[in-house]
Amino acid sequence: MTTRSSAGQVPTGVADYFWGEAYARRRLEATLLGAFRQWGYGDVVTPAFEYADTLSARGNRELQSELCRFLDRDGSMLALRADMTIPVARLVGTRLHDAPTPQRFCYSGSVFRDVEPRAGQQREFWQAGVELLGSAAPEADAEVLALTAHALHAVGIEHFRLVLGQMQYFDGLLQALQLTPEAQVRLTQAIDRNSEPELDAFLRETPLPRRQQRALAELPRLGGADIDAILHRAERLALNKTMQHAIINLRAICDVLAACGMLERVTLDLSEIHNLGYYTGITFEVLAPGVGFRIASGGRYDNLIGTFGAPLPAVGAALGLERVLLAWRLGATAPPPHPLAPDLVVATGNHPAAFEFAERARRAGLVVVLDLEQRSDAALCAYAGAVGAHAALDWGVAPPTIFDLTGATPVADALTAQSAPVLLASLLESKECSQVLAGNEVRS
Amino acid sequence: MESLDADRASLMIALPKGRLVDQTLQLFAAAGLPLPAADNGRKLILASAVGDIRYVMSKPADVPTYVEYGAADLGICGLDTLRESRRHVYEPLLLPFGYCRLCLAAPVDRPDTPLRYASQPRVATKYPNLTADFFRARGVNAEIIALNGSVELGPLVGLADLIVDLVETGSTLQANGLVETRTIMQIQAVLIANRAAYHLKRTAVENVIGRLRTHLAPG
Numbered sequence: 303m304t305t306r307s308s309a310g311q312v313p314t315g316v317a318d319y320f321w322g323e324a325y326a327r328r329r330l331e332a333t334l335l336g337a338f339r340q341w342g343y344g345d346v347v348t349p350a351f352e353y354a355d356t357l358s359a360r361g362n363r364e365l366q367s368e369l370c371r372f373l374d375r376d377g378s379m380l381a382l383r384a385d386m387t388i389p390v391a392r393l394v395g396t397r398l399h400d401a402p403t404p405q406r407f408c409y410s411g412s413v414f415r416d417v418e419p420r421a422g423q424q425r426e427f428w429q430a431g432v433e434l435l436g437s438a439a440p441e442a443d444a445e446v447l448a449l450t451a452h453a454l455h456a457v458g459i460e461h462f463r464l465v466l467g468q469m470q471y472f473d474g475l476l477q478a479l480q481l482t483p484e485a486q487v488r489l490t491q492a493i494d495r496n497s498e499p500e501l502d503a504f505l506r507e508t509p510l511p512r513r514q515q516r517a518l519a520e521l522p523r524l525g526g527a528d529i530d531a532i533l534h535r536a537e538r539l540a541l542n543k544t545m546q547h548a549i550i551n552l553r554a555i556c557d558v559l560a561a562c563g564m565l566e567r568v569t570l571d572l573s574e575i576h577n578l579g580y581y582t583g584i585t586f587e588v589l590a591p592g593v594g595f596r597i598a599s600g601g602r603y604d605n606l607i608g609t610f611g612a613p614l615p616a617v618g619a620a621l622g623l624e625r626v627l628l629a630w631r632l633g634a635t636a637p638p639p640h641p642l643a644p645d646l647v648v649a650t651g652n653h654p655a656a657f658e659f660a661e662r663a664r665r666a667g668l669v670v671v672l673d674l675e676q677r678s679d680a681a682l683c684a685y686a687g688a689v690g691a692h693a694a695l696d697w698g699v700a701p702p703t704i705f706d707l708t709g710a711t712p713v714a715d716a717l718t719a720q721s722a723p724v725l726l727a728s729l730l731e732s733k734e735c736s737q738v739l740a741g742n743e744v745r746s
Numbered sequence: 747m748e749s750l751d752a753d754r755a756s757l758m759i760a761l762p763k764g765r766l767v768d769q770t771l772q773l774f775a776a777a778g779l780p781l782p783a784a785d786n787g788r789k790l791i792l793a794s795a796v797g798d799i800r801y802v803m804s805k806p807a808d809v810p811t812y813v814e815y816g817a818a819d820l821g822i823c824g825l826d827t828l829r830e831s832r833r834h835v836y837e838p839l840l841l842p843f844g845y846c847r848l849c850l851a852a853p854v855d856r857p858d859t860p861l862r863y864a865s866q867p868r869v870a871t872k873y874p875n876l877t878a879d880f881f882r883a884r885g886v887n888a889e890i891i892a893l894n895g896s897v898e899l900g901p902l903v904g905l906a907d908l909i910v911d912l913v914e915t916g917s918t919l920q921a922n923g924l925v926e927t928r929t930i931m932q933i934q935a936v937l938i939a940n941r942a943a944y945h946l947k948r949t950a951v952e953n954v955i956g957r958l959r960t961h962l963a964p965g
Contacts, residue, residue, distance in 0.1 A: 421814045421833075465945050496836035496944070522838075526948060569945050576834075589942040594816020596942065 315417070315425025321642070327428065330457055330623060330630075331410045334430040337456040338408035341449050343432050346407040348389035354381040356392050359609045362579025368415040370425070382414035385578065387603065387618050390433045395610030403436025403614070410623075422595035422625055431600070431620030435607065438615035440551060443584050443602060444558035450588060450598055450619045451564055459629050462590040462597070464567050467574035468552050469581045469601070471536065474544030475521070479514055489518075493573050496522055517541055525571035529556055532570045548572075551583060580606045583617070590629040597625040643690030644671040645729050649682050651698030659695070659722065666726050668733065683712040692732055693725070708732065756798045757943075757950050760818035762806035762827075766935055769843040770822050777961035779954060799954075810835060810938060819943035820954060826912060826933045830873045836939040838955050842962060844935035846914040848876060850928040853901045858927055861886050864907075870900030871910035880910070880930050898922040 312318065319327055335345070351372075358366040358381070369381040383389055386409050394405060410430035417423060432449060434442050447464060454462055472493070476486060485508060492500035501522065505515055517539040524536050533553050540546045552570070559565045577585050583602030590597050600619030607614040645668040650656035660670045677685055678698050683705050686694035694705040695717065704725055705712040717725065761767055761782075775781055780794035782801045792801045802818055809823040810833035821835075824844050828837070850869075852858065861867075861881070867888050871877045874892040881888035891906050898918055900906035912933065913919060913926060937958065944951055 421811075421816075463946055496838055496939070498838055499840040500837070525945075569948070571945065589946050591946055592816065594814060594940050594942050 313425070315419045317424065317426075325642070326627060327623060330627060331428075331430055333457050334453050334621065335408060335410055337453040338430075338432050338449065341406070341432075341445075341452070343406040343408035343434075343449075346390055346393065346409050346433075347411070348383065348386070348393060348409070350411075351380050351382050352389060352392070354379040356610070357381045357384060357388055359388065359392075360580040360603075360606050361388070362577075365578045368417050370414045370416045384415050385413050386411065386429055386431060386620060387433060387580075388606065390435075390618075391603070391606045391616065392610045394433075394435050394614065394616075395607040395612065399607075399612040399614065404442065405435045407433045407435070409433075422593070422622070422628075424624070428623035429620040430623060431598075431618060433616060433618035435616040436614050437617075438604065440554035441558055442615075443551075443555045443617050444562070446600060446617050446619050447555070447559060447568075447586060448562050448564055450586075450600065450621070451567060453621065454588065454598070454626070457626060457630060459590060459597075459626065459633060461633065462567070462588050462629070463569050464564075465569045465571050465574060465587050465589060466552070466555075467571050467585045468548040468583060469575065469577075469585055470544050470548035470551070470583060471524075471540075471572045472521075472575050474540070474542050474546075474548060475517060477544060478541035479510065479518070481508070490575065493521065494576055496573065498522060514541060517545075521573050525569065525573060527566075527569050529565065529568065529570055532572075536572055548583075555584060577601060586619075588621075590632075592632040593625060593629050595625065597622055597629050642669070644669045644686075645691060645733050646670045646693050646695060647673055647682065647686035647689065647691045648695045649673040649677055649698050651676070651696075653697050656695075656697035656702070659697075663726055663729075666730060668726070668729055683707060687712075692729055756800070757820060757947060757954065758800050758802060758818045759954075760802050760804050760809045760812040760821035760823075762809050762821075762823050763803050764806055766806065766822060766824065766844050767803075770841075770935070773841060773843070773958065773961070777957045779957055798950075807831065813938050813940050816940045816942055819940050819947055819951065821938045822935055823938065824933050825931065825936050826873065826876070828936060828938060829931070830875050832875060834941070836941055836944050837936055838939055839937040839958055839962075841935040841937060841958070844933065846912045846933045848873065848910065848930040848933055849913045849919075849926045850880070850930060851898075851909050851911065851913070851919050851924040852907070852927050854923050854925045856907075861928075864888075867908050868906045869908045869910055870897050870906035872897055873910055876930065877910040880928075898924055 354369060354371050357369055365384055369384055371379055371381045374380050390407055398405060408431065412426050412428050414426050416425060419425065432446060434446055451464065481489065489504055492504055505519060520539055524532055526532055533549055537546065537549045540549060556565060556568065559568060574585065580603045581601035582604045585601035586599065587596035588598040598619060598621040602617040604615040607616055646663055648656055648660045648670060650672060660672065663670045671689065673682060673685065676698065678696050682694050682696055687707050692708055694707060696703045702717040704715050704717045761770055771781060780799050782792035782794060790803050792803065794800065802812065804812055806823055806827050809821040810828050810831040812818040813821040813835050814833040822841065826848055861884050864886060868891055869877055869888045870891045870893050872893060874890045877890050891900065893900065897909045897911045900909050901924065902922060909924065910930065916926065919926060937955065939951060
């Protein structure tokens with residue numbers, strides 16, 4: 303039997319990114335972090351792996367079963383981070399609990415889930431996001447929602463909706479119903495699938511007081527963009543303080559969102575309960591046309607930090623970089639340009655003046671590549687054309703010769719002290735032109 | 747926001763080619779939904795004659811995939827296909843056709859002992875996930891043999907001890923010397939919805955669901 307070596311292959315669920323795609327990711331990451339920092343969120347970098355006990359604290363079974371675990375040298379169980387929220391919560395709970403609150407952190411990095419790759423879900427994926435720690439005010443929830451929307455605008459995604467839920471509403475309902483664990487699993491599944499037939503069957507087979515029955519039957523209909531009406535109906539259906547508090551909280555958040563002009567983007571859905579298990583208040587997801595899965599999500603997690611140290615209320619959001627890129631590409635007219643196409647290729651002939659000129663051009667903002675093969679004339683133009691440069695400069699001959707490659711055939715001209723600044727200016731201009739044409743201007 | 751509103755108007759619905767399609771179209775017609783325009787049977791994407799619904803004709807097992815990815819906003823498939831696929835979609839409506847059951851069947855001459863007595867039965871099936879779930883839940887370490895068709899041949903040719911397959915009338919089982927020993931799940935057709943489309947195209951999605959529901963409501 304022959305065994306094929308896996309050396310040189312990559313496992314399923316991870317990928318290489320290169321050229322334009324890698325650049326688009328880095329640029330997206332930079333734009334998102336820039337937007338977060340403008341709102342006062344400071345950077346945080348946490349380890350790629352930690353103790354599995356830390357990472358599975360308060361997560362639901364789904365999250366726990368998806369951890370990529372491995373053994374430390376002393377036999378303790380480690381795992382790759384499955385999200386960024388838990389590591390930040392661990393850091394703040396154990397070490398930063400006495401720093402002035404609220405604390406604001408932003409991050410970007412890859413996270414890992416050991417799953418069968420599926421729609422929008424690989425085993426390694428990138429998240430950029432924010433955590434706002436130490437405030438339970440509805441203004442904090444609204445800030446994270448508004449910042450998520452602001453960040454999406456900053457990267458050029460105009461069309462999206464925020465779907466807003468509140469875990470306390472469903473938790474309060476479960477408290478009121480006092481179901482057996484099996485019945486609770488069955489009900490949660492029916493709600494998660496948004497399956498009215500399963501919910502109807504549950505209601506038929508579970509004897510409940512009329513008021514409870516009605517609250518449950520109406521739950522799938524507590525969704526939509528008509529926020530006032532939905533909150534009003536949900537309030538009338540509330541069975542206890544927990545459910546009432548959920549509605550009061552949502553109303554307060556929506557008031558702030560209305561003040562920042564964001565309410566028209568918001569859809570409510572009180573039956574949305576699909577998440578990682580540590581949320582205690584609002585949950586939300588961002589949906590964009592053409593992408594079948596959420597491109598960002600988040601929520602309030604008031605009990606997580608207390609697992610690691612002093613309790614502290616907190617709320618956060620994470621954007622999936624791959625998913626945001628997908629949404630961006632669906633809305634973009636042109637593909638992202640290859641960023642490493644140089645503006646100018648210089649064959650130096652090892653003349654100091656050539657190196658100086660190249661440095662001057664770089665300082666002016668051009669991408670300059672040195673030819674390492676001592677090419678000249680036709681060979682230099684062919685090479686420069688092949689890598690997408692607008693011009694080639696041959697310093698191996700006297701006088702140094704510039705080739706304009708923007709036309710059908712190269713046009714040669716002598717480079718002089720007078721023509722050099724003109725050349726740089728025109729190259730800069732054509733660079734900016736091509737960026738605007740590619741829809742590549744920096745948005746803010 | 748204009749384009750969001752524009753998106754609400756158009757819907758893509760994935761229909762399964764084969765056993766469910768005729769009844770699906772009858773139901774849509776009866777509920778007053780626009781039907782795909784007549785075609786020569788080769789085009790895979792069909793526009794409706796009126797209105798703004800498009801239909802994609804796909805293999806039944808692919809319908810949940812189309813819908814989970816959002817390539818289709820809505821889809822029709824059997825509960826068997828949906829549960830086997832483990833796709834994460836909304837399931838707002840069960841439809842009154844495509845009734846059958848997923849069964850465990852054994853050769854007639856095999857004594858019907860409790861499953862837990864079997865040490866490692868070999869089970870042939872087109873539903874490896876559902877079959878594995880069924881045996882795992884009973885603590886039995888079954889050897890699952892995934893086949894693509896004619897599962898009932900398994901025991902006849904000595905490939906498998908048991909089979910898990912869809913049963914409508916039981917005549918195929920009988921003809922092959924098999925008998926149903928357990929019902930794993932009841933099957934019928936189900937309308938599924940993409941989770942994002944459900945929110946982004948709520949008006950259009952609720953319109954379709956509402957019409958079907960009204961038509962299906964008893965009385």
